Amino acid sequence: MESSVSSPKASPNIKRIKSQKINDLLKNLNKEQREAINYNSSPLLILAGVGTGKTQTLMSKYAHLISKGVQPQKILAVTFTNKAAREMEKRAESITQSALRFNWIGTFHSLSARMLGFDQVYESVELKVDYHILNQDKQRKQIRKILKDQKGTKDLFLAFEQKMFSLNQKHQYRGFKPSVPYAKMVSCIDKFKNRLLFHDDDEPKGLNEFERLVFLNVYTEYQESLISENLVDYGDLILYMVRIFRQKPEILQKYREQFEYILVDEVQDLNLLQQEWLKLIIGDNKQFTCVGDDDQMIYGFRGAGGDFILNFEQHFQNAHIIRLEQNYRSTKVILTHANNLISKNKKRKGKNLWTENNEGEPAYINEFQDVQTEIDQICRQIKVLIQKQNVPPNQIAILTRTNQEGREFEKQLVMDNTPYDLSSNKKQFLKIKEVELALYYITVLEKQYDDFAWKHILDKIPGFGKDTCKKIDECAKENKTSMFDILNNLAQNEQNQSTPTIKKASGKRKPAMPISALEKWANPKLIVSKDDSTEGSISSPKKEPQDNVRKILKVDIKLNKKQKENLSRLMKQREIFKNTQTKMLVKYLTNIGFYEHLAKNSNIKEKDPVKCQKNVQSLLEIAEAFDDIKQFVDHIALFSQEGSGSEESESKSIKLMTIHSSKGLEFDHVFLPFWVQGKMPVEFQRDRQAADIEEERRCAFVGITRARKSIHISHHQMSDNNYQTIQHRQSVFLKEI
Ligand SMILES: Nc1ncnc2c1ncn2[C@@H]1O[C@H](COP(=O)(O)OP(=O)(O)OP(=O)(O)O)[C@@H](O)[C@H]1O
Incomplete structure (x- = not known):
């Protein structure tokens, strides 16, 4: 079934560029890749080896569909990371020479969060607005x-x-x-x-x-x-949508009708929850394409069992499989070592990977006396690559089995003045107290009914102790309303009398919706402007109470003068800045006295105030990269795990990350340290269950195959642990490669 929707009118010049780009796109692909792009007759699995271009093929398929005039909202594209989603969007935009509006490209989490927000679907699982x-x-x-x-x-x-x-x-x-x-x-x-x-x-x-x-x-x-x-965790986002799809067939049906094409990346790592979500939406849609590599299943500890890819033909009738086996990334040497290693696994579909690339450098296997010498030597080799061989730093990666191992390299890299980018650093950054607090203040600008954020703000306001906050929280519960309504009431009530006040309350907090969002999917022409907050957003649509429900709030709280002044200042400034641009956030934080709060807050004040301000400044710089506060708040809520370093700083730094985070990436030179028994392969998982040796082998395989030109694998003879010296044996994987 082809989409009947024609492409938007374009000028002859743009048309020429477009057709040139589509030709280039197809010309650069091999026969199997082209077949995968054009195949839409039955559920398709692109079973592809490492570096064979599966990401490239899936992204090209998306861009190709768009270039043929399929509307973006008719294609559901599930990517593994938000970064990959942005990349897919950019490629399609470059080919079509126009902004890709209202697309449905994202991760399981971001897509589910978006679905949950439409037409207040969250209400059917007892959530309220601004969860x-x-x-x-x-x-x-x-x-x-x-x-x-x-x-x-x-x-x-x-x-x-x-x-x-x-x-x-x-x-x-x-x-x-x-x-x-x-x-x-x-x-x-x-x-x-x-x-x-x-x-x-x-x-x-x-x-x-x-x-x-x-x-x-x-x-x-x-x-x-x-x-x-009114809270959800990441897992809930998908779990709630599965529950809703099962209980409300009309909602599921809307999605099934909307998505004519479904594309899914990295299906080897689907867990049961994601599988169910996907299978519900697919229904009997035949224009479903997924890509995966059973040799790269490394998320078993998160519940991915590989069933979807290993038994694809049982899951889908008339399934078609296209194999991609030509590796474009690595040298022959690297590919041979990788093949040797993975061939020891029994649970796999098996592929015949080959490459036309050069033989390349031999694999460097190094043994060191102890951990510190191993770290020193690796850092020294990296310096040589950068300074003597002019290798761009971002083409060098140190890939470790755990985050902790990565941190062991930091000290040496700092001492050597080697810029590095540690992916787990960014997570840590958002946990810094002053950064977290600033984020809560920014969150309530956009999400006024987010009680969780209010609770974290209130007891930091000078004059507000835990007791007052508790009273406000309880008062909100008694009135069956949000803390925001109570705070507004307290701030507005000049005399701060305890007399009941009549106020327009949020009530059930139903947002006003000019056109039902569900209707809009069915009829895309109803979509009028990019400002429409229901499109491309993960949080719920606008929610100023429009109904005429007036509710009597019983507010029996007395604030003293100082409390009242501080609260009024905050509420007034919130009102002024709520629809502002992100570059105005510094003014908002200044006006509400945030920086003064920082100095007085007992949790924070021991720290260097200049450092504190710098941390908040860094956060605001990240915010400025977003068009508006809503986008920024959404991004932080969901995407904080992926980090958001600037592209410029990324290009100047070597990469220090776990093998798990390196999935889908490639670098010229890859260092794989600490290959000793117990560390690679690890013996136990975090929950102390014995690790699965085949999954550990796949992890090592993913590490090796990130490299284009050289691999440097190392191990040490001993290490210190709590004043004991431990002797180590080299990894069994070193014998297998
Ligand atoms: N037909 C092709 N001709 C030349 N280069 C290609 C072709 N297809 C892909 N490549 C290149 O091969 C490299 C690997 O591609 P890609 O990252 O899409 O592979 P992948 O299968 O997703 O890899 P992995 O699963 O190992 O992360 C990229 O540098 C890509 O540009």
Whole structure:
């Protein structure tokens, strides 16, 4: 089925450039890639080896469809990262020579968040407008909060930790005290969601002891606390959409009718939750294309079992498979080592990878006496590459098995004055107290009903103690409204009397919608302007209360003069700056006295004030890259995990990241340190289950195949751990390559 929609009118010049670009696009592809682009008769799996151009092919297919006149809102394109989504959009824009408006390119999370916002779909899962999205750190704090007074439950987990420690820990040291494993509980709950387990399901079979403890003692309470505080975590975004699709067939049907073409990247890493989401939307759509490589399945620990790719023909009738086997990335030497290694795995479809590239340099395998020497030598070799061989720094990567190993390189790189880009750094940046606080202040500009953000702001305002904040929170709950309404009321009520006030309240907080968003999908002509906030946005549409519901607010809180002054200032400035451009944020923060708060805040004041200001300044610089505050707030809520360094700084830095984060990337020279037994392959996963050796091998394979020209694999004979010297054996993978 081809789209009947014709392309927008273009000038002859633009038409010529367009057709030239489409020709170039197809000319640069090989026969199989071209076949994959043109095939739309039945569900298609592009089963492709490393570096064979699967990302390139999928992106080209998208651009090709757009160039043929298929409207962007009719193509659902699910990418692995938001960066890949932006890249796909840019390519299509370059070919069509016009801005790609209203497209549906994104990750499972961002697409689900967007769907949840349309027509207040979130209400069907009991969420309210401006729900707050929790990152992993906030999830951990939430669990800590709900277990605060539950000594019995905490003791259960402490006993479990103690038991596991004595069973597993080889190198015991004095002074070990078990602690409540909040972070592990978060991973466990995420895992439940990835496996499509709802908190109200019966206890599933096959849980291990820890999972059972979490399922029975924490999961339900955690979910209920999120709902009562209008919060969602990342997993919920997809899980809620699956629930809605199952319970509201009319919503699912709208999407099935809207998306004529469905393209999905990296299907080897789909977990059960993502599979279900996708299969529901696909229905019996035949114009469905996905790409994947079973040899690059490295997310088993997040619940990806490879079933979708390994059993594709069982999932979809008349499935067609196109294999891409010519590698364009690496030298023959690199590819041979990679093939040798992966051939030891049994659970794979098997591919015959080959390349026309040069033989290339031999693989450099280095043994060092200890960890520090290994780090020093690698950093020295990198300096030589940059300074003597003029290699651009961003063409060099150090890929480690864990984030912690990456951090071990930082000190040396700083000492050597080698610019580096550590992907996990960016996550850390958003956790810095002053940055987090500034983000909350900015969030309430855009999302006035985000109680979670208000709670984090209020007790930082001079004069507001925990008690007052609690009263405001309780008052909002009693009035069945948001904290914003109560705060507005307190700030506006000049006399601050406790007399009941009549005020237009948010009530059910129904946003006014000139045209139903669902109607718009069905009829794209109804889309009138890019300013329409329902398009291209992950959060809910505009929500100024338009109904005439007037509600009596009972506000029985007395503020003192100082509290009232500070609150009024904040609410007034919020009103002034709420629709402002991001470059005005510095003025907003100054006017509300943010920088004064920083100096007085007991959590922050010990820190160097200049550094504090610089951190906030860096945040505001990131914000300025966005057109408006809404885009910025959306980006931070969902995309914080991917980082947002400027392209300029990225081009001047070497890359320091885990192998997992390097997926889909390529570099001329790749360093793979710490290949000793226990580190690569790791022995245990974070939840202390034995690691899957085949998955570890795939991880090593992904690391090696990121390289175009050279690989440098190293290991050490010994390391220090808590004043003990540990002897190491080199990785078994070194024998296998
Ligand atoms: N037909 C082609 N001719 C020349 N170069 C190509 C062709 N197809 C892809 N390439 C190049 O090969 C390299 C690998 O492509 P791409 O990143 O799309 O591969 P991939 O299969 O997604 O890799 P991986 O899964 O290993 O990350 C890129 O530099 C790309 O530009």
